[in-house]
Amino acid sequence: MTADVLQREADTKVHRGRRPRWTRIQRARNPRPGAPDAAGGNVSDRTRLGWFSRLLAGVVSAASSGVGLGVGFGAGLTLGLLSLRVSSAQDIGDYGLIQALDASYFIALGVLSLSFVAYLTRAHAMPSLGVLYLGGLIVLVDAAPLLIEGQPRFQVTYLHAGFAEAIMRSGETFPLLDARFSWPGFFALFGYLSEAAGLSDTMPLAVWFPFIVKALWLAAMWVVLRRLFHDVAVCWLALWIFQMVEWSGQSYYSPQALGVFVYLVCVAVLVVAMDPRERPGPSGRAAVAVAVVSYAALVVSHQLTPFMVISAAGLLGVLGLTRARSLWVLFGVVFLVWFSFGTSDYWAGHIHGLLDDAGQVSSTVEDNVSERLAGNAAHERVIYSRMAISALAAGLAGLGFLLAWRRRRLDVRVVVLAGAPVGALLLQSYGGEGLIRVFLFMLPLLAGAAAFLLLAGRRPVTRGLAMVATAVVLVGLIPLSMLAKYGGESYESVSASERRAAAWVHAHARPGDMVVSIAPAGYLRERRIGEVDYAPALDRFQTGNLMSVRLLMAEHEGRSFLVLSQSQYAYGNQISGLPKGWETELLADLEFSDDFRLVHRDGSSRVYLLEEADDAPS
């Protein structure tokens, strides 16, 4: 009997119920021939191993001991945190955060990755320890931008905070102002929570949101993968791969981040609570009820994710892979009800665009891939790194599917759930982001299959080689992941000076005034949405010059502020392809212009007022 089969049996027993203590003790004292020992080796085969395998087994044995794991984890985390302290946001360049990170940061992540690989050999004995490793990884990878830059990343974070603040301030939504108000659930939720907690806006919650929601994603993934792959080590490795490969950054303060969580919870209910091999009890029905109400909350919060849930539930139901076979019909009805009545302000003006998108797969893919390969050379390389890391994950997953199928261990639900999100692409391009979202929803299952491949060794030698391969993959992922995740940090990040400039504008603008930025600047909408108008004017600037921007501002009846900052300059260069340093000429024009007056300056952030205004703020 091979160690693999033994482990599978053990996992099955652990899954059904804890194995009697006496059995575990007896096996530990009298290991069966061929059974795995603590180092992951094989007792009777050990003598036949070559010097390389003996060396490897020795290293793994030392590293996977309690002391070895403690030292590896502690050293990796401590060094990583220290390296983040010495990294400076000033060094962020065209390739993003990777240029600002100290070299010791990559050593720290490497140490943590290698210690994690050593832990995988003992994951069955210490299944809970993986929480520490994943927690450490989230702190080092997800928290890196916040610890270096000091502000929550992504311009859209501030825009979403602005939506929630608008609801808190006015008690209503503004669907005619922005289409996202037709799906106000997320913004209303955080406005509600913040006001109940005595906060003046939602930014204190937005700071913590990405880390908490990422932990929730991983927890829900764990529940799903544990049922589909059974093996503890495979599950932990899958979570690690997911964390490293997930470059889209969708865990920021946004409705879709919560949508991914609800999606995974619905899948967990369909796969675990409604497993067709088990009879559901009252708790199973309660789980389905929770899935329905959670889905309803999702429908009023986000446009795209409900399609993903319907697609997954529909495929599982139609193929008889869940007991809740008709649940997708109910999901569809809930969606139609909200879309018909709750979002009429949106689709009344967009129905033709929505219908035109449906079924246009090639143009959707073109929107999602070709049009993103724009901007300067550095930006293109970042995009290529994202394609490469996605292809790597998909390739490993493909091989994993093949291997699992050959070994007759492929749970067809894995394939179905991995393929289900693709259906959403048939419906719409989602503004050129559909493919990114589809990959995000596929990734939990792809990561599971990739992890299965990497840990699939049966014999001691192949298991050792698999561990080496796993270590190589995880360490190799580090720079690629940091480039793919944070390659756009020069224009996606928001500095403290930008937020202070926005606060100045919010304090001085009157209702009806307009704020103009040269490039998209979400931080300018953190407050007073619905009171102060906002217009990004990069297109006008590109096609004309400062005069065209001035005309835009002059057309407005109230006063007009022009806000410029470093992230806007970087956006113009990296995304719009303007030459590096393009802002120099713009700033010179503004300085010598009689029409614009500099009314606020903080670091690289400047606020100009169009002089035609009757009175200027002091």
Next chain:
Amino acid sequence: MLRAERLHPAPAAALLIASALMCFADDMSSGPRAALVVGYLLLAPGYAVLPFFGREHWLLHALLALSFGMALAVGIATAMSETGWWRVQVGVSATWVLVVGAVVWRSWRNRSAVALLVRRVR
């Protein structure tokens, strides 16, 4: 196999203590207040209402409890914002009543276990 259980006295006590603390939330400093209120609104309704899913499924239970609390809060907040009747304290009070009511009701159904626990504590 998932199985249902009545509300155990330990989580019932925790929920009642949290509900009691909610009455004094306004007097707390900003950080603890935010943690208590947000945690209560998102987690307490689910733990109060949902049946126990078994020790093996504690994580699924926690995720479902959070999902339920979040869905309830989204429902309340969306209804208030869509109607323009933005009364946050009413929403919080309604959630509080739901939690306390569910805990009391389910503890009453489980009163023999509660009595046993009280005897042990004495």
